[in-house]
Amino acid sequence: MIKKFFLTKFVAAFFAIALFILASHSARAATIVIQNNDQPNVGFNDPTAVSPVGNNTGTTLGQQRLNAFQFAANIWGATLNSSVTITIQASWASLGCTATSGTLGAAGTVALFGNFPNAPQANTWYPGALANALAGSDRNPNSPEIKAQFNTDVGQSTCLGGTPFYLGLDNNFGSGIDLVSVLMHEFAHGLGFESFYNPTDGSEPQNMPGIFDFFLQDNSTGKTWNNMTNAERVTSSTNTGNLVWIGSRSVNEGRNVLGTARVVVNAPSSATINASGEAYSPDIRARQLALNAGATTAQVSGSVATTSPADACATVSSTVSGKIALIDRGTCNFTVKVKNAQNAGAIGAVIANISSSTNMPIMGGADSTVAIPAVLISFNDGNTLKGQLGSGLNVSLVTDASAPTGTDAQGHPRMYAPNPLDQGSSVSHWDDVEFPDLLMEWANTNDTVHSVAVPADLTLAQLRDIGWQGNPIGDNAFFVRQQYLDFLNRQPDASGYQFWTNNIFNCGIDQQCVEVHRINASAAFFLSIEFQDTGNLVYKMYKAGFNTSKAPGTPVAIRRADFLQDSQTIQNSPNKIIVGQGNWQANLEANKQAFALSFVQRAGFPSQSDAASFVGNLFANAGVTPTTAETNAAINAFNAAGGGNPGRAAALRSVCDSASVTGALRNEAFVLMQYFGYLQRDPDAQTPADYSGYNFWLAKLNGAGGDFIQAEMVKAFLNSDEYRHRFGS
Numbered sequence: 001m002i003k004k005f006f007l008t009k010f011v012a013a014f015f016a017i018a019l020f021i022l023a024s025h026s027a028r029a030a031t032i033v034i035q036n037n038d039q040p041n042v043g044f045n046d047p048t049a050v051s052p053v054g055n056n057t058g059t060t061l062g063q064q065r066l067n068a069f070q071f072a073a074n075i076w077g078a079t080l081n082s083s084v085t086i087t088i089q090a091s092w093a094s095l096g097c098t099a100t101s102g103t104l105g106a107a108g109t110v111a112l113f114g115n116f117p118n119a120p121q122a123n124t125w126y127p128g129a130l131a132n133a134l135a136g137s138d139r140n141p142n143s144p145e146i147k148a149q150f151n152t153d154v155g156q157s158t159c160l161g162g163t164p165f166y167l168g169l170d171n172n173f174g175s176g177i178d179l180v181s182v183l184m185h186e187f188a189h190g191l192g193f194e195s196f197y198n199p200t201d202g203s204e205p206q207n208m209p210g211i212f213d214f215f216l217q218d219n220s221t222g223k224t225w226n227n228m229t230n231a232e233r234v235t236s237s238t239n240t241g242n243l244v245w246i247g248s249r250s251v252n253e254g255r256n257v258l259g260t261a262r263v264v265v266n267a268p269s270s271a272t273i274n275a276s277g278e279a280y281s282p283d284i285r286a287r288q289l290a291l292n293a294g295a296t297t298a299q300v301s302g303s304v305a306t307t308s309p310a311d312a313c314a315t316v317s318s319t320v321s322g323k324i325a326l327i328d329r330g331t332c333n334f335t336v337k338v339k340n341a342q343n344a345g346a347i348g349a350v351i352a353n354i355s356s357s358t359n360m361p362i363m364g365g366a367d368s369t370v371a372i373p374a375v376l377i378s379f380n381d382g383n384t385l386k387g388q389l390g391s392g393l394n395v396s397l398v399t400d401a402s403a404p405t406g407t408d409a410q411g412h413p414r415m416y417a418p419n420p421l422d423q424g425s426s427v428s429h430w431d432d433v434e435f436p437d438l439l440m441e442w443a444n445t446n447d448t449v450h451s452v453a454v455p456a457d458l459t460l461a462q463l464r465d466i467g468w469q470g471n472p473i474g475d476n477a478f479f480v481r482q483q484y485l486d487f488l489n490r491q492p493d494a495s496g497y498q499f500w501t502n503n504i505f506n507c508g509i510d511q512q513c514v515e516v517h518r519i520n521a522s523a524a525f526f527l528s529i530e531f532q533d534t535g536n537l538v539y540k541m542y543k544a545g546f547n548t549s550k551a552p553g554t555p556v557a558i559r560r561a562d563f564l565q566d567s568q569t570i571q572n573s574p575n576k577i578i579v580g581q582g583n584w585q586a587n588l589e590a591n592k593q594a595f596a597l598s599f600v601q602r603a604g605f606p607s608q609s610d611a612a613s614f615v616g617n618l619f620a621n622a623g624v625t626p627t628t629a630e631t632n633a634a635i636n637a638f639n640a641a642g643g644g645n646p647g648r649a650a651a652l653r654s655v656c657d658s659a660s661v662t663g664a665l666r667n668e669a670f671v672l673m674q675y676f677g678y679l680q681r682d683p684d685a686q687t688p689a690d691y692s693g694y695n696f697w698l699a700k701l702n703g704a705g706g707d708f709i710q711a712e713m714v715k716a717f718l719n720s721d722e723y724r725h726r727f728g729s
């Protein structure tokens with residue numbers, strides 16, 4: 001009986017661990033299916049042969065269109081929760097177009113529902129997909145939730161100058177129109193970014209407001225739209241600049257999304273110039289989102305040189321290579337100027353207005369081959385900079401997140417409310433003044449990335465404001481950035497960020513591939529040289545120096561609080577390391593040496609003065625039998641540094657860098673970092689307060705020979721409720 005009792009308890013404990021960690025999140029990500037509603041040989045069934053483009057492997061025009069639809073749908077499916085499949089009935093048709101304007105496509109909810117089970121607001125309309133998600137059952141199983149129609153005229157010579165849809169999935173749209181971005185935008189309307197009011201008379205369907213209207217506030221009256229008369233809504237719909245969104249999630253996240261483009265003058269004297277900024281390409285947008293969150297971070301810094309010709313409308317012959325080009329506005333498109341400067345080697349562009357008008361235009365245009373940031377400054381500021389060219393002028397182009405552009409004083413993002421009314425666009429979009437650009441602005445700006453979450457975009461925040469459950473960790477851009485924050489304790493650098501996001505996006509619409517690439521990307525942060533040089537080095541030093549005496553009563557060598565403090569010391573002292581910038585590798589080595597020298601002087605650290613017994617002690621603490629070569633290397637390091645503390649520091653480095661110690665401690669450090677990085681806590685900071693979870697995973701990883709995929713360890717942590725709940729539901 002006793003045996004059975006123990007056995008039962010043992011099994012139960014394992015179940016507890018399994019449920020605790022292995023249970024994938026109970027609130028499922030949404031499944032979104034595209035229902036092809038086209039006739040044979042048209043739209044999605046168009047048999048025209050095409051070449052694969054930008055990860056879109058379709059070989060007919062119709063298939064590529066369908067792939068793009070599914071790719072965009074998957075982005076929403078990964079971030080929104082619903083137990084009810086969302087069906088988008090989609091088709092292609094001629095929607096009309098002129099040389100200068102055309103509807104790219106449109107989408108909206110098929111039906112509205114109110115007073116269903118679990119409806120958060122009574123007597124309020126919800127779009128079908130949201131009503132289903134909230135109710136947990138399909139309100140109308142025989143009907144799709146969203147209807148989408150796209151324009152077959154796009155790409156014909158009479159429409160928008162013949163600019164075609166770009167059907168690739170990689171945002172590399174060149175001079176085309178990125179279909180995936182347009183689809184993400186349109187699907188968001190169908191998911192709930194839409195007021196259901198009648199723009200002609202201000203009425204609501206059956207006199208019941210939609211959930212969207214609860215968050216639309218007119219700052220002139222202080223009223224929200226659900227509390228307005230029909231006439232008040234009509235007035236409010238054209239109250240330019242005073243119609244705002246008050247949903248708390250959008251307001252809070254807006255502080256990490258919106259900013260102000262600025263030129264910071266570093267030399268000859270410091271000054272800050274307000275600029276009108278525009279990002280031309282997804283590369284730049286990605287760089288901004290990687291760097292701007294919550295801080296004023298330079299996109300690029302450098303000395304300044306003017307171009308020849310001054311307007312950069314032809315090949316630039318002056319020396320701007322490695323510099324920020326100062327260009328006069330006028331004559332040709334902004335994209336042409338910036339591209340010419342880029343071709344001459346410029347790393348950024350500042351365009352000076354040629355009219356002294358204070359009314360600063362927003363730079364328009366899009367070209368995904370432009371890869372350098374560009375801003376527009378006033379005529380007077382341009383002249384000031386030109387006057388300093390001979391005095392060592394050096395500037396930085398920054399996006400200042402402390403000054404959001406396009407909100408009121410309370411941080412409420414402005415809604416699109418032009419006067420006269422823009423039928424079909426007014427109210428149900430963000431204003432176009434927001435900077436950086438947002439997915440749900442009224443016009444396609446072609447410079448958003450395929451991300452709906454902070455710090456790239458506010459659309460997911462807006463949908464969560466109206467009642468969607470969701471999680472930004474499903475968003476690949478958000479996910480990659482989070483790995484940098486959790487494991488490397490820093491914002492991503494542009495090239496690393498691009499590498500990992502592309503690595504996931506390269507999967508196209510293959511969802512299984514996406515999951516595997518996300519797991520591998522995340523594990524790569526533990527395995528990276530940078531982490532091995534910082535966090536993992538700290539772990540090894542604690543183990544070799546103190547065994548587990550710094551975390552008594554535990555199977556691990558270090559508590560998380562000590563780990564964070566010491567990892568940050570290596571990153572920041574005495575040199576602040578910014579990976580990829582300056583002489584960072586040499587600076588990091590100097591930091592490691594300084595840290596080791598201080599570490600060996602901590603209380604309780606082994607203090608033998610003869611090299612052999614000191615080194616033997618460290619290897620014994622680490623639980624490792626070293627090779628003769630490893631022992632000799634550590635002894636030599638001790639002696640070469642002259643013994644004493646410098647000798648102990650050098651020997652400690654040698655021991656920690658040895659293959660025997662690195663190999664022996666790899667799995668225990670790997671498991672510990674799952675808790676520190678993903679769950680942001682010590683392994684025993686749970687109920688019950690024990691190491692059963694840690695021991696379970698260490699045994700599993702050891703049993704799999706260190707293979708985290710076979711052990712399903714990283715996957716289990718990424719899918720755990722506890723991890724996901726850090727970011728959403």
Ligand SMILES: [Zn+2]
Nearest residue numbers: 185189429442
């Ligand atoms: Zn729209």
